[in-house]
Amino acid sequence: MKKIIITGANGVGKSHFGAKLALVRPEIPVISFDAIKLRTDWQQRPRPEIDAALARELEKEAWILEGGPSLLSQAVGKADALVWLDPPEHIRAWQLAKRPWKYLGETRPELPAGNVDWPWQQYKFALRSLRNRSKFRTYISEVYCRADGLQKWRCRNEKDRIAVVTKWAKTPV
Numbered sequence: 001m002k003k004i005i006i007t008g009a010n011g012v013g014k015s016h017f018g019a020k021l022a023l024v025r026p027e028i029p030v031i032s033f034d035a036i037k038l039r040t041d042w043q044q045r046p047r048p049e050i051d052a053a054l055a056r057e058l059e060k061e062a063w064i065l066e067g068g069p070s071l072l073s074q075a076v077g078k079a080d081a082l083v084w085l086d087p088p089e090h091i092r093a094w095q096l097a098k099r100p101w102k103y104l105g106e107t108r109p110e111l112p113a114g115n116v117d118w119p120w121q122q123y124k125f126a127l128r129s130l131r132n133r134s135k136f137r138t139y140i141s142e143v144y145c146r147a148d149g150l151q152k153w154r155c156r157n158e159k160d161r162i163a164v165v166t167k168w169a170k171t172p173v
Helices: 014-024 033-037 047-058 069-078 089-102 119-131 133-146 158-170
Strands: 003-007 030-032 063-066 081-085 151-155
Touching (some): 014 081, 030 033, 089 119, 151 158
Parallel strands (some): 030 063
16 A cells, blocks of 8 residues: 545545654655645646646655545546545534634645635635535545445544554555
């Protein structure tokens, strides 16, 4: 297992979890889908440019790819494992509420420079994301169920996440 996808809706902790996996296997790089798809000021790159950049990353020998469900169609066929972070909505809402304050006026480490967290912008985005939760969950669930031949985890709590980290740490390089 050298290629793992971490996905889920906004605010579930994909970047944080990717960093945890990288701590136990530091030879495997973390790829942030947000870093691929964003320019500065939260402007998205054109889709063909995103697809080409993601395809280049997926050709590498090993990776931890973290990002939202829009990366799944292109990435799932290249992965060895799929982790769906799916905490209860009240936990996700709390994480979305506190996130802009952690990096107030700064760019989060997983994002390209110039994508600054300001509470008002992040809260508008968070509310839109929470309204679309059933759409995210349905799509991820469909991909997850069809992803035959992959090691799969659906993490609803910290115990589930620990199980993934433990398995990842014990996997031979």
